Amino acid sequence: MGPCIYSQKEIRRWSYLHKIQIYPTTLSISWTDANPGRRFFKCDVHGFLEWSDKDLPCQWQKRSLLEARDKIRRQAAEIKALREAFSTANAQLAAVEVNRSTGPNDDLLIHIEEIVKAQIIQSDKNIRNCVFFSCAGFFVATVVLLLLKI
Numbered sequence: 001m002g003p004c005i006y007s008q009k010e011i012r013r014w015s016y017l018h019k020i021q022i023y024p025t026t027l028s029i030s031w032t033d034a035n036p037g038r039r040f041f042k043c044d045v046h047g048f049l050e051w052s053d054k055d056l057p058c059q060w061q062k063r064s065l066l067e068a069r070d071k072i073r074r075q076a077a078e079i080k081a082l083r084e085a086f087s088t089a090n091a092q093l094a095a096v097e098v099n100r101s102t103g104p105n106d107d108l109l110i111h112i113e114e115i116v117k118a119q120i121i122q123s124d125k126n127i128r129n130c131v132f133f134s135c136a137g138f139f140v141a142t143v144v145l146l147l148l149k150i
Helices: 008-019 059-102 106-149
Strands: 025-030 038-043 047-051
16 A cells, blocks of 8 residues: 555545545455455545554464465466467367368367367366365355454
């Protein structure tokens, strides 16, 4: 977030103006390394306004959230790579289809098609597994944090 350049008096005044709806505000979640998962009020005009969570998170909570965030980012990159591989396989399949219509090697082309289709099915399974485990990991981290907050 960076250091605040406004005085506490200005923040209190803005907080009041935001509470009576002169400026639109939203409740956002910080994903910075310093404050992962911490909620704050964000003004559409002024940016960061004040923390909603008055207490700082414990170190293990912070570490867990950062690990979950990094895991989600890694899995998102893996999903992107799998989608690119899927697109490449589709392009290769289209090329095989063109060659199939022009060439006499039907048995070879059918075998290649089967291999490509198997790769596509495996890529789909990998993407589904990646998304499922990302969601499950995030859900578990959220439940643990909520249970510990109670």
